[in-house]
Amino acid sequence: MSRVRSLPAIFAWPAVIFVIGIAGLVIALTGDGWRDGAAWAALAAPVAAVAWAMRARRR
Amino acid sequence: MSRAAIKEWVWVHKWSSLVCTAFLLMLCLTGLPLIFHDEIDRLTEDQPAFGMPGVGSSGTAKGLLTLDDMLAQALANRPGEVPLYMAFDNDQPSMTITTGPRPDAPGSQMTIQSFDRSTGKLIGAVNEDSVSGVDAVMHFLLELHTDMFLGLPGMLFLGAMGAAFVIALISGVVLYAPFMRKLDFGSLRTTRSRRTKWLDYHNLLGIVGLAWMLVVGLTGVINALAVPIEAAWKANELAAMTGEYAGREPLDQARYGSLDKAMAAARAQLPGTNPQFIAFPGGTFSSNHHYAVFFQGDTPLTERLLTPALVDAETGTFTAARPMPWYYQALSLSRPLHFGDYGGLPLKLLWAALTLFTIHVLGTGLYLWLAKRRSPALAQGPAPMPSRIAEPAE
Numbered sequence: 001m002s003r004v005r006s007l008p009a010i011f012a013w014p015a016v017i018f019v020i021g022i023a024g025l026v027i028a029l030t031g032d033g034w035r036d037g038a039a040w041a042a043l044a045a046p047v048a049a050v051a052w053a054m055r056a057r058r059r
Numbered sequence: 060m061s062r063a064a065i066k067e068w069v070w071v072h073k074w075s076s077l078v079c080t081a082f083l084l085m086l087c088l089t090g091l092p093l094i095f096h097d098e099i100d101r102l103t104e105d106q107p108a109f110g111m112p113g114v115g116s117s118g119t120a121k122g123l124l125t126l127d128d129m130l131a132q133a134l135a136n137r138p139g140e141v142p143l144y145m146a147f148d149n150d151q152p153s154m155t156i157t158t159g160p161r162p163d164a165p166g167s168q169m170t171i172q173s174f175d176r177s178t179g180k181l182i183g184a185v186n187e188d189s190v191s192g193v194d195a196v197m198h199f200l201l202e203l204h205t206d207m208f209l210g211l212p213g214m215l216f217l218g219a220m221g222a223a224f225v226i227a228l229i230s231g232v233v234l235y236a237p238f239m240r241k242l243d244f245g246s247l248r249t250t251r252s253r254r255t256k257w258l259d260y261h262n263l264l265g266i267v268g269l270a271w272m273l274v275v276g277l278t279g280v281i282n283a284l285a286v287p288i289e290a291a292w293k294a295n296e297l298a299a300m301t302g303e304y305a306g307r308e309p310l311d312q313a314r315y316g317s318l319d320k321a322m323a324a325a326r327a328q329l330p331g332t333n334p335q336f337i338a339f340p341g342g343t344f345s346s347n348h349h350y351a352v353f354f355q356g357d358t359p360l361t362e363r364l365l366t367p368a369l370v371d372a373e374t375g376t377f378t379a380a381r382p383m384p385w386y387y388q389a390l391s392l393s394r395p396l397h398f399g400d401y402g403g404l405p406l407k408l409l410w411a412a413l414t415l416f417t418i419h420v421l422g423t424g425l426y427l428w429l430a431k432r433r434s435p436a437l438a439q440g441p442a443p444m445p446s447r448i449a450e451p452a453e
Contacts, residue, residue, distance in 0.1 A: 010244075014269065021270030040402065
């Protein structure tokens with residue numbers, strides 16, 4: 001049996017992706033240029049996480 | 060979390076999801092092409108050659124024709140109609156003039172004419188009877204997405220479905236913890252049962268897409284409340300701004316004064332900003348006696364936040380200007396956050412990817428519910444007993 005994870009451990013990555021996502025959604029509203037780039041990177045995080053999971057965490 | 064508490068959250072998650080899944084799937088499928096509305100328009104429509112390319116019709120550049128001339132032309136094309144809106148562009152000299160049979164005509168009876176303000180040429184005109192081809196398809200999708208052709212009740216109903224979706228998201232996050240107790244983030248147990256595999260995908264796509272789904276869900280709910288929000292502004296703020304006109308007969312179109320004079324009076328009150336649109340007397344966005352000139356803020360952040368300046372439509376004298384109240388500003392900001400049209404094509408592509416994530420989460424959620432119902436042996440399934448479901452990882 002594997003160990004039971006604590007709440008902070010369970011929600012660490014989801015929280016990071018959540019905060020980055022909200023920040024990205026808001027920052028592109030405040031202007032163009034680099035802010036748009038930041039939003040693209042932020043919203044690419046969920047897609048990247050799934051791509052990573054499909055490569056590294058599949059079993 | 061106690062077993063009883065988990066059971067309750069499972070109940071909330073199951074029912075909030077079941078209530079909205081069919082409608083959310085429709086919203087995702089219709090929303091997907093709507094994300095690229097502008098791009099599709101550009102591909103399927105001829106781009107007009109402007110007389111003064113790059114000069115915004117919202118400005119005061121030399122060479123732009125007067126608003127009175129533009130309006131006279133639009134009304135000459137639609138005899139017997141009254142002006143409803145005049146809208147401007149910050150980047151090109153194009154502008155639109157909306158007319159209808161009555162000041163309070165519904166959208167279905169409006170005709171929108173686009174003009175080049177630098178040459179006075181008519182670019183095109185659309186109303187509900189004239190749309191065809193790709194335009195008609197996009198129009199159909201937009202109506203289905205907004206109100207399912209049911210008007211205000213349809214809008215409010217879809218708003219309620221959005222609220223159920225938000226509840227499903229929140230209960231899903233609560234349940235994420237017991238399901239992931241013994242799993243690393245991102246675990247995808249694809250070699251076990253189909254249910255385990257789709258459960259893991261459901262949890263992963265749901266949790267990583269949470270920020271976007273929550274924002275698009277909540278802003279969708281706010282957009283669905285547009286009609287009551289606009290009505291509240293008109294009943295409270297606008298009524299307060301035009302108090303001295305209360306009780307007067309609505310101003311007849313024959314007595315409308317110069318738009319250019321009114322615009323100059325409005326600009327004098329709000330220097331440095333440009334108008335987004337003018338609402339004519341008697342419609343949703345104005346009193347019965349005023350041209351309401353809606354100005355945009357002058358920074359990227361405030362560009363979406365509007366301040367109406369009300370000018371007496373007969374005399375052209377300024378009456379009042381006041382920023383829109385917080386609930387209307389929330390609606391203004393909810394539009395880009397729902398449409399995803401504020402960060403270039405890459406943002407739209409990500410919007411589409413996350414819409415696909417949502418479709419996947421809705422589909423796997425439905426599958427998990429059906430699979431559990433079909434095989435009672437698995438009824439202990441994802442929900443009630445997390446120690447059984449979250450099969451320990453090797």
